[in-house]
Amino acid sequence: MLISTVPAANSAEPLIGVYGENSMQHVLDFEKWLGRKVDVILCTVDFHKWENYRYADWLSQTVYGARGDRRLVxxxxxxxxxTSYAEAKTGSYDEHWKCLAESILSNNAGEYEIVIRPSHEMNGExxxxxxxxxxxxxxxxxxxxxxxxxxxxRGVKGGERFRFSFSTSEGASDPRPMWPGDEYVDIVGHDVYWKPKAMGGEGWEEGDAKLAWDxxxxxxxxxxxxxxMLKFAQQKGKPFQIDEWGTWGPDSAVFVQGMAEFLKANNVRSHTYWNSNSGYPGELTQREKxxxxxxxxxxAAFGAVAKP
Structure with missing residues (x-):
């Protein structure tokens, strides 16, 4: 059984989460490195086959069965x-959605809120x-x-526990015309990644991390x-959170500091760090040197607070 021995998350701060490649061990490694527990774990539902999509058991039990009080997003x-939205809007996929919703609820006993990110980064292609x-x-x-x-x-038994994040991405089209309506969204989320040209691949920004953050x-x-997107959330009267973020390179400390200051200054609900090299090379736990x-x-920004 996987057991964490690090301190609980700090109080009176935004919730902190991590993406660890659908691996509990990666989550524990991140916590050990950071010196504290995370509040939430980001996990991804399969998008290749409906038979894999329909059930959360593998994620909730096999992968994260030892998560304790950490909540899954x-x-x-x-x-x-x-598949297509043209078919989805007619009800063609209702049974698949219903099966998944019931599976998620059955694997998250209690009354706490369960955050769902429907079609995250929908403003990209x-x-x-x-x-x-x-x-x-x-x-x-x-x-x-x-x-x-x-x-x-929301229609399944217990469905009132679900909270839906309108989870957008930078570097993509304007997401505001994609807003599905105030009554269909609980949280405005946003994904933020520092991508200097020096990282190669998808890197496109100049190497000034402070300018990039500003x-x-x-x-x-x-x-x-x-x-x-923070202003958009405020206009809509919705909580704002950073659903994913990552940093890259030896010169990115100011980007990290900018994020930390932004989170605290704007009463941001939560933030989830992409501690992975899959999709974006942002893993921090192996890069101390x-x-x-x-x-x-x-x-310094997000680790355990020293006791007086």
């Missing part, structure tokens, strides 16, 4: 590979469920599908960066 695509970029003609079907999905999840906060890139400044900054 579920990435749940409204549609999966080779890199996922099967995205409606950004060249797929924007699908937005009306996406909205209708979200509304139906919401009804199915632009995100002050609409320097567009009006739907982290600052813009390689990235001393940002790893130190992260621990």
């Amino acid at each position: 579920y990435d749940v695509p409204i549609i999966i590979q080779d 890199w996922f099967a469920w995205g409606v950004g970029g060249s797929k924007q003609a699908m937005i009306p079907d996406f909205i209708a599908s979200w509304q139906r999905f919401h009804g199915v999840f 632009k995100r906060v002050n609409d320097g890139y567009n009006e739907w960066g982290v600052g813009g 390689e990235w001393p400044a940002p790893t130190k900054a992260f621990k």
Whole structure:
């Protein structure tokens, strides 16, 4: 059995979460490195086959059965590979959604809120469920599908526990026209990743981490960066959270510090760090020597508080 011996999460701060590649051991490794427990664990539901999508047992029991009081946040695509919103909005996938909703509830006993991220990063076009970029003609079907999905999840016994995060991404189309309606969203979330050119691959920014952070906060890139989406959440009267974030490279300490200051200054509900090299090379637990400044900054900002 996997047991954590690190202190509980700090009080009076935003909830802290981690993505650890659907591995409890990775979560425990992150906690040991950070010196504290996390509040939430981000996990991803399969989007290749409905038979895998329908049940949360593997994630909730096999992978995270030893999570204790850490709560799972579920990435749940409204549609999966080779399906469509045009069909989803008509009810074609209701039974798949209903089965998954019941499975999630059966694996999370209690009365606490369960956060769902339907079709996260929908304003991009890199996922099967995205409606950004060249797929924007699908937005009306996406909205209708979200509304139906919401009804199915809320309609099962215990469904009032679900909380739905409108989880957008930077570096993509304006997500605001994709809003499914105030009554269908509980939380506004946003994904933020520092991507300097030096990282290669998808890197596109110049190597000034402070400038990069300032632009995100002050609409320097567009009006739907982290600052813009915070304002959008405030206009909607919804809590705001950072659903995913990651940093890269030895010179990114100021980006970490900027995030920490933003979270505390704006009463952000939670933040989840992408401690993985899958999809984005943001793993910190193995980079103490390689990235001393940002790893130190992260621990200082989010690690265990020293007792007086």
